[in-house]
Amino acid sequence: MSVSTRSPEAADSVAEEPSAAGGPLASRWARLRSWRERWPRLARGLWWSTTVLSVALVLGAMLMPRTVKAVQPGTFLAVPAEAIVTAAVLIALPRRPRVVVAVLSGVVLAALTVLNLLEMGFAQYLGRGFNAVLDWELLDDAQSYVADSMGRATAVGATIGLAALVVALFAAMAGAMVRIGTLLARDTRAATRATLVAGTVWVTSSILTVQVAGHPLTAHRAADVLVAHTQRVRDTLRDEAAFAKEARADAFGATPPGQLLPDLRGKDVVFTFIESYGRSAVEDPIMAPGVDRTLAASTEALAKAGFKAKSGWLTSATYGGGSWLGHSTTLSGLWIDNQQRYRTVMASDHLSLTKAFRKTGAWDTVGVMPGVQKAWPEQEYYGLDKVYDAFHLGYKGPKFSWSTMPDQYALEAFQRLEHGRKRDKPLMAEVILTSSHQPWAPIPKMVGWDELGDGSLFGPIQEAGKEAQDIISDSTASREEYGKSIQYSVTALTQWLERYGRDDTVLVFLGDHQPIARVSGDDASRDVPVSIVAKDPEVLEKIAGWGWTDGLRPAHDAPVWKMSAFRDRFLTAYGSTPHPTK
Secondary structure (H helix, E strand, O other): OOOOOOOHHHHHHHOOOOOOOHHHHHHHHHHHHHHHOOOOOHHHHHHHHHHHHHHHHHHHHHHHOOOOOOOHHHHOOOHHHHHHHHHHHHHHHOOHHHHHHHHHHHHHHHHHHHHHHHHHHHHHHOOOOOOOOOHHHHHHHHHHHHHHHHOOHHHHHHHHHHHHHHHHHHHHHHHHHHHHHHHHHHOOOHHHHHHHHHHHHHHHHHHHOOEEEOEEEEOOOHOOOOHHHHHHHHHHHHHHHHHHHHHOOOOOOOOHHHHOOOOHHOOOOEEEOOOOOOOHHHHOOOOOHHHHHHHHHHHHHHOOOOEEEEEEEEEOOOOOOHHHHHHHHHHOOOOOOOOOHHHHHHOOOOOOOHHHHHOOOOOEEEOOOOOOOOOOOOOHHOOEEEEOOOOOOOOOOOOEEEEOHHHHHHHHHHHHHHOOOOOOOOOOEEEEEEOOOOOOOOOOOOOHOOOHHOOOOOOHHHOOOHHHHHHOOOOOHHHHHHHHHHHHHHHHHHHHHHHHHOEEEEEEEEEEEOOOHHHHHHOOEEEEEEEEEEOOHHHHHOOOHOEEEEOOOOOOOEEEHHHHHHHHHHHHHHHOOOOOOO
């Protein structure tokens, strides 16, 4: 009786070789065996290295947490239930079905890994999980953001690199599962005993809640990811019909034009959103000192010009990005926290706050949207007679990362094109300011209002500014530069009002959402400041019962409303009579 002395790698090659006795395929397998026999130590090292890497890849994917914060060494010191179940299935199968199941298991695990990485990224940047139904289109927005911030070549390179990594991940995971299946099949008795022991340990440790390094010894995270995404898909599909019904109900949908906003007749009303202007800007220890000084100085300067202000807090429907969700939530009075709800509202006749002004027939309505660089069908929903996008404000200067133009220039263009013109009706405007959009480098600087021209003078300022990639890679620098960008935007807006505001001008300005978690913090709220500024004391008297803080900086304990509550409160405060749609 002879005893086999084949190494594991040689055994694998024999176990997996083709059954054909001849032909090109058999010749290639022969050359492969010959290579292993000529360099046995190298072959043995490669076999063990590949096997260890395969096991590490599979276990790492099964044990990957769902948040960046949870990625710690102790997180991976656990026994995944999925590994035990998969091993049991692979051991029980003959060779061909085992290979098929191993490949399919690898593909599924790779897909779950991609979903988990997206989950981590969305949680880090947008403060919520990834929605497999709605959020794929946001990846295109992410590519556009990278192109605008760091150049198209960088965006294309990153896209190709990520696509290659995803393909490599699927191939590597499938290959790793096949290798593990082959390893288990070499000695099914030993593999079965090991699987039974692991299963016993898992069940016992789960019952006794055994921990290692402060983390449970047992885990089922891959299954949790699958369950969470399945539930999210189910909830999304249910929400579509429920929200469509909610959007059809409107407390002011049937209000006659004459009963809308009677207490603002004759006023120029400007609604302005400041990008990423959140509670952290006025309360974070790094960012708040500079921002608070700017708010205090602006309050004082406006007071000298005859303006008073009141400020409070709104809880935004979005976080870290998705500005359009914040805009639409504020102006529609509906909670719009995903793209599906946004599309539903934009296609509806639910009355937006801005459209209420047009419905009266007493105002001209315009939009100033320097961030819009393509067709914008939302104009109709918002009831805007005219929209000035990035290409219609006359700007000839450089972009500042994602922002197409400095806020100061956009406001001066608004003054030149609309607010400063003689007109038969007062003006209602929606203005979106973009200079405080991430990555907060380079940041514009204030220049003389009479020197703005076509914006060409911003060229040297942009060239002297910081590079986006230097800020993105440094959390502290990101927070500092974010604070400076908010100071710039607030200064530009309040100086515009101080310079061009009239007795009948009413300014409402607010943030659309908090900045990303890397700047605002992992446990930051979703609150944003909101202010109403006017010369006419009756405008602020109408909201005296709101309990808001005097000035541009809301107190820490000032009232906090959901952003979706603003439309109805504003309409009611200024004399509108509710007439619900039937």
